[in-house]
Amino acid sequence: MSRAKNPGKPRQPKKLRVGIYGITGCAGCQLSIIFNEDDILDLLDLVDLQAFPFIKEVNADQHFDWVIVEGLVASEQDLATVKKLRRNAKYLVSLGACAATGCVPAYRQFTLKENYEHLLYRKQKRLKDVEPTPIDAHVKVDYYIPGCPPDKKEILGFFTAIARGIEPRGTDNPVCVECRKNGNACLLDQGKPCLGPITAGGCHAVCINGGLECWGCRGPTKDMNLNLMIDILRKKGFDDRFIRDRMRTFAGLKLPTLNRIFHGKG
Ligand code: SF4
Ligand code: SF4
Ligand code: SF4
Structure with missing residues (x-):
């Protein structure tokens, strides 16, 4: 008869594998996650944070349960990143206004180039810009955490819900x-x-x-x-x-x- 290992120790439920990424944006949404010290510790208790390149040196890049993306698609690199993350995750979440609506960086769609030309990075030749678009113009988005930046408590509420297997819910009220x-x-x-x-x-x-x-x-x-x-x-x-x-x-x-x-x- 084989003996169970650690018979008295209850087995820990497997945590969800989560990745947090940023494409074109100001990083304010990602800062909303890390600026609340208590909440980031709660977050680490709730999920297995496999990737968060903004603060982690070593990051997984596939097999996520949930991937959270800040920023809008404004370059070819953004587009490739978003498509790759979508392929590698069961669920994809749009974090913040840039990801959901294009937000302020998309305003160049509505103005003449001479109004913003002086702001372009002239030395960044490798950046190939594309028309600014929200993430859901390119890939399926399963959930939106809105705001510029999003509310810290709302972000933690989202993680708490998914960790408990509850469908996260926003509000439809204005x-x-x-x-x-x-x-x-x-x-x-x-x-x-x-x-x-x-x-x-x-x-x-x-x-x-x-x-x-x-x-x-x-x-x-x-x-x-x-x-x-x-x-x-x-x-x-x-x-x-x-x-x-x-x-x-x-x-x-x-x-x-x-x-x-x-x-x-x-
Ligand atoms: S009131 Fe709320 S939705 Fe309106 S701009 Fe302020 S944070 Fe955004
Ligand atoms: S939504 Fe606002 S805070 Fe978030 S990346 Fe865009 S500009 Fe920054
Ligand atoms: S009640 Fe008035 S002040 Fe308040 S959000 Fe609506 S329009 Fe704005």
């Missing part, structure tokens, strides 16, 4: 719901251009709590009424150019009808 729960006076009523009504919540209306209007960094809600939002802002006295530019700042690539409403570039 920012206004959390804003009103917080008892804020509405900034639209004060004549300020707040995009809360068309923006996905989950940030606890952090900007409005601090007296700043929502710029839409968590992306549009699924059932937004874009035309109504534009009408409201027009009635508040904002001109079309202002409204268009404000709406394009974080989510322009996800609002293609703006082109029709406001007649394209410029």
Whole structure:
């Protein structure tokens, strides 16, 4: 009869193999993961962090259960990385606004080249840029953690859910719901251009709590009424150019009808 090894020791459940990667972006989303020291330790308890090149020297590059990607596709290298990560992971998560909507780096789609030419890396010849696009323009995305940057607690909540085998869930409510729960006076009523009504919540209306209007960094809600939002802002006295530019700042690539409403570039 064979004897069980360590008969008194309960077997530890296998942790999920996770990779965290960044393509074109400012790394702020990845910093959101590591800046909360307590949470990063909790994270290491929850999952087997196989790859996180931003902070780890040795990284696996395949056989992930979940791979988390910050940034948008803005170069051929980004595209190759995203496709490879998709092949090597069961689930792929878009982390932050760049990955989900293209965010501020995608704004070059909406302006003339002479407006940003001076910002290009002239010596980085090996960078082959492509039209900026969110990750889901190229590969299937299984889950989105929105925001610029995403909320640290929301990131940890995501990892806690997947580690427990629970489907992670965001909210479909607009920012206004959390804003009103917080008892804020509405900034639209004060004549300020707040995009809360068309923006996905989950940030606890952090900007409005601090007296700043929502710029839409968590992306549009699924059932937004874009035309109504534009009408409201027009009635508040904002001109079309202002409204268009404000709406394009974080989510322009996800609002293609703006082109029709406001007649394209410029
Ligand atoms: S979403 Fe914001 S914080 Fe994250 S990489 Fe893009 S610009 Fe940086
Ligand atoms: S301040 Fe903005 S987010 Fe808050 S209720 Fe008004 S429109 Fe909505
Ligand atoms: S209030 Fe708007 S801009 Fe501010 S964090 Fe929330 S979604 Fe982003």
